[in-house]
Amino acid sequence: METKNILEISHLNREFRIGGMILGNKIMAVDDVSLKMPSDESWIMSIVGESGSGKTTLAKMILGLLDISGGNIILDGKSINYHMKHKKEFYRIVQPIFQNPFTNFSMKRTVDCYLYETALNMDMAKNKDDAKEVITDTLKKVGLSYDQVKNKYPNQFSGGELQRISIARALITKPKIIVADEPVAMIDASLRMNIVNIFKNLKEEYGVSFIYITHDLSTAYYVSDYIATMYKGSMIEFGKAREVLENPGHPYTELLLESIPKVGAKWSGKDRPHMEDAENKIMNGVGCKFAKRCPYAKDVCFQKSLSMVKLNESHKTLCIKQNNYKVD
């Protein structure tokens, strides 16, 4: 029997044009990304990669916030085009959490207004009393009580608390997947684990799956069931977290792993792999984008188009070294 997938991404592309129509260039922010995530288990899949590798662009397409240039995204068996016409249904499958919780809420409104609005507008409650129950329940899931939140403005909370309220808001529709784009980036390093532990708990207790986009390698490796590495728009490795960590299939993932396990480690300063914008331009799709920096590169890596090499059923990489430099 074929496995059911909650998320299927196939040959997904997103181009951006930078500069003018004549002298400008195209950037392939997401370049032929394919991925399948199962529906019969809940999971946390981290997407890691340096700045500009396409993580946010990918997240926005999954959330329906950005049009796709090519390929498809299928969520719970239906394509993103269908979902864009059935938004209420869509928001019961996927919900976002963003980097800066303070931008989610107006400073002039109390945060509980947002929670009531979501519960009522998304038909998760028939009336205000019902909504209060739903809100109390979701706040409990993130370690907060209704009284802690009632009648309070965003500036009465810390960044960590407000992020927990954002998570509660996302949970109101009982989504199957939460896409969290850099959810701990603005939060004090000492409190980051609290947030990722909430993800872990929501996964284990309530079956919510997470796409966790992060620069914070230490939390990614702590919390992930699966890891995807992005490099210049391509997904260059995907696999079960343990396998990727113990046996990285791509030299770029190896490079990233060298920079952990420092708590709160980021790609910055001299640790950050060098990337010129020019390198990100479309290179006629030929050769490996990492070849110039790769210690194992051979001529063939510059000359041939690559496709994913399977290391096993759940671990694949865009590196032909793993295939003894043979191209299919």
Ligand SMILES: Nc1ncnc2c1ncn2[C@@H]1O[C@H](COP(=O)(O)OP(=O)(O)OP(=O)(O)O)[C@@H](O)[C@H]1O
């Ligand atoms: N609206 C846009 N117009 C033009 N180029 C864009 C746009 N959005 C993203 N890009 C480009 O697409 C590429 C991928 O950007 P994206 O923000 O998805 O990367 P990222 O991995 O999320 O980076 P970061 O970790 O810094 O958020 C980058 O080269 C970026 O400059």
